Amino acid sequence: MPELPEAETIARGLDRVLPGRAVSAVSVLRPDVMGTPAAPFARAVVGRRFGPVGRRGKNVVLELDDDGRIVVNLGMTGRLIPGADPHPPPPSTHPALLFALADGGSLTFDDVRRFGRVVHIPAARWRAWSRRLGPEPLGRSFTGAVLGGILARSRSPVRSLLLDQRRIAGVGNIYAVEALWFARIHPATPSNRIDPAGAARLHRSLRQVLRRAVAAGGTTLRNYRAPDGNEGRFRRALHAYGRAGRPCPRCRALIERIVFGGRSAFLCPRCQGEPASPGPTSPGTAS
DNA sequence: CATACGTCCTGCCAGC
DNA sequence: TGCTGGCAGGACGTAT
Numbered sequence A: 001m002p003e004l005p006e007a008e009t010i011a012r013g014l015d016r017v018l019p020g021r022a023v024s025a026v027s028v029l030r031p032d033v034m035g036t037p038a039a040p041f042a043r044a045v046v047g048r049r050f051g052p053v054g055r056r057g058k059n060v061v062l063e064l065d066d067d068g069r070i071v072v073n074l075g076m077t078g079r080l081i082p083g084a085d086p087h088p089p090p091p092s093t094h095p096a097l098l099f100a101l102a103d104g105g106s107l108t109f110d111d112v113r114r115f116g117r118v119v120h121i122p123a124a125r126w127r128a129w130s131r132r133l134g135p136e137p138l139g140r141s142f143t144g145a146v147l148g149g150i151l152a153r154s155r156s157p158v159r160s161l162l163l164d165q166r167r168i169a170g171v172g173n174i175y176a177v178e179a180l181w182f183a184r185i186h187p188a189t190p191s192n193r194i195d196p197a198g199a200a201r202l203h204r205s206l207r208q209v210l211r212r213a214v215a216a217g218g219t220t221l222r223n224y225r226a227p228d229g230n231e232g233r234f235r236r237a238l239h240a241y242g243r244a245g246r247p248c249p250r251c252r253a254l255i256e257r258i259v260f261g262g263r264s265a266f267l268c269p270r271c272q273g274e275p276a277s278p279g280p281t282s283p284g285t286a287s
Numbered sequence B: 001c002a003t004a005c006g007t008c009c010t011g012c013c014a015g016c
Numbered sequence C: 001t002g003c004t005g006g007c008a009g010g011a012c013g014t015a016t
Helices: A002-014 A036-047 A123-131 A144-152 A158-163 A171-181 A196-215
Strands: A023-028 A052-056 A059-064 A067-071 A076-082 A096-101 A106-111 A116-122 A256-260 A265-266
Touching: A002 A052, A002 A076, A002 A196, A023 A036, A036 A059, A036 A116, A067 A076, A067 A123, A116 A123, A144 A158, A144 A196, A158 A171, A158 A265, A171 A196, A171 A265
Parallel strands: none
Antiparallel strands: A023 A096, A052 A059, A059 A067, A067 A116, A076 A106, A096 A106, A256 A265
């Protein structure tokens, strides 16, 4: 599932092949992936030349030569596939949006489930758009004190807080679950009950997990592929996510799966003790 | 304001 | 063999 490390891998892959190339045509095959209506999108993009490709949170950001941006949120199954490359890309099975390039190449946004969204952000609106997202967890300014402040301001279960893009940008379920396992914090712990030592462990764990996942090219569970078609190699490094019923790599107790906030979380019941006292009264927290 | 929950969308897989 | 139901889950809209 594309989270920060997957978006980073995709951005780096595209940054090697797209800058300097011009868009000659846009065709929208699946209008529901368009966060900007098709006609204005095409008007804004056709004739523009790509600049650097970067990332903000889970979004791949394609700069244009007029300082506008194409922002791609990959959702669950979105892929960006450059055409006419040295290596043949994986076939596009569910193309949603096609960019024809002036040099004969192409860029395809493919999305099986169509949870992804593509928008055009004019230069004048970029800062405002970016401000809606929380800080970058791998950024220099994301210190332990910053995370501690974010935690202190919320009573939400810490796993839910980590998924909230307005508070921290780029973290999804896989890396939230993994970081909490490393930090030995129960995913349902109310955020403001995490003490400074726990916040410090979580800060370190989160950054370490994300950095390692970026280095491994992300996590492929099923759909995710880098632009070159390669799978992410971080799956084998997962310690808790998706491992219900298997031994905790740290203490050998069996990993549990719980559900809250409509999502699965995985934890070691021995390493990650119960959330302090009563805990959240959410229905359906059976395991 | 903060928090919680339903919804979208399709493919895959276990179970019968 | 073919069907059904559960699951994956990011982000947004609505409700409390």
